[in-house]
Amino acid sequence: MGHELGHYSNGDTRHGLVVSTAYHSLTTWLYYFAPTARPSALDMVVNVLCVVPRLLVRGVLSLLDHLTLRATQRAEYLADREAARAASTEATVGLMDRLLTTDSVAVTLRREANNAALTGPRKARRADAGTDELWRRLAAHMTSVPEYEYERQRRVGARRGHSVDATHPPTHLRRTSLLTGTPVTAAVVTDGDREDRIAAELADARGKVARRIVRDGFDG
Structure with a gap:
């Protein structure tokens, strides 16, 4: 718990309002665009129509991951220190x-x-x-x-x-x-x-x- 709460006290980029909201929205859309397993005929059509938006969402999510990775890894070290202070x-x-x-x-x-x-x-x-x-x-x-x-x-x-x-x-x-x-x-x-x-x-x-x-x- 000390580690997770430390993310908020250290200004972790991914836990900030803007980036966190964007990250959550993109992962939610990626879930909804995921192909249906064992699809019916209608599901197959929907799966095909969702290919392009799914690739676009995944691309933006990957870009967001790349841009925030360095700051996120730094935040993990800082959160570890907060965990040590707590426990x-x-x-x-x-x-x-x-x-x-x-x-x-x-x-x-x-x-x-x-x-x-x-x-x-x-x-x-x-x-x-x-x-x-x-x-x-x-x-x-x-x-x-x-x-x-x-x-x-x-x-x-x-x-x-x-x-x-x-x-x-x-x-x-x-x-x-x-x-x-x-x-x-x-x-x-x-x-x-x-x-x-x-x-x-x-x-x-x-x-x-x-x-x-x-x-x-x-x-x-």
């Missing part, structure tokens, strides 16, 4: 390390979904009763990842230029930028009561996501 340098770097293991997270969730699918008639009951257990097992899995695996992932990520997406700088450069600066401690801290209230506020959303994974499977 500490250690926690922010630790989160970046965990982003390198997302494939392992996907495998774990897929395994949980597959196990639920094998329960047959008990699948629905398990989906309702086991939502918290799903997240506990995932947390236990992440805790079990040894430090040497994170180090291996860091080296692989640096070699391959791992990044969250095309707009973010390489993760190893973001990590190095934080570690070469002066380490900071967390400015935002919680106690047991606040953590319980946060958990209660997120309980409904957490349950819905878990039930969707268990019932419908995980394809992330």
Whole structure:
């Protein structure tokens, strides 16, 4: 959260009113001009008519991406600093390390979904009763990842230029930028009561996501 809020405090170009509105509008139009899968005869005609406007929107969106990329990547470094101020340098770097293991997270969730699918008639009951257990097992899995695996992932990520997406700088450069600066401690801290209230506020959303994974499977 500190990272995302940092985009607004640092004057990130893409989060400004004009550019953000333009970017959102273009991505929305690109969605509407997307071709229909398994089209009927009428859909095929519409798909053909949408080719030109879709290419135009995609071209303008690519141009906007290109013009704002440098400022956007600078904003990511600044947002990382805000995240470190909020949660500490250690926690922010630790989160970046965990982003390198997302494939392992996907495998774990897929395994949980597959196990639920094998329960047959008990699948629905398990989906309702086991939502918290799903997240506990995932947390236990992440805790079990040894430090040497994170180090291996860091080296692989640096070699391959791992990044969250095309707009973010390489993760190893973001990590190095934080570690070469002066380490900071967390400015935002919680106690047991606040953590319980946060958990209660997120309980409904957490349950819905878990039930969707268990019932419908995980394809992330």
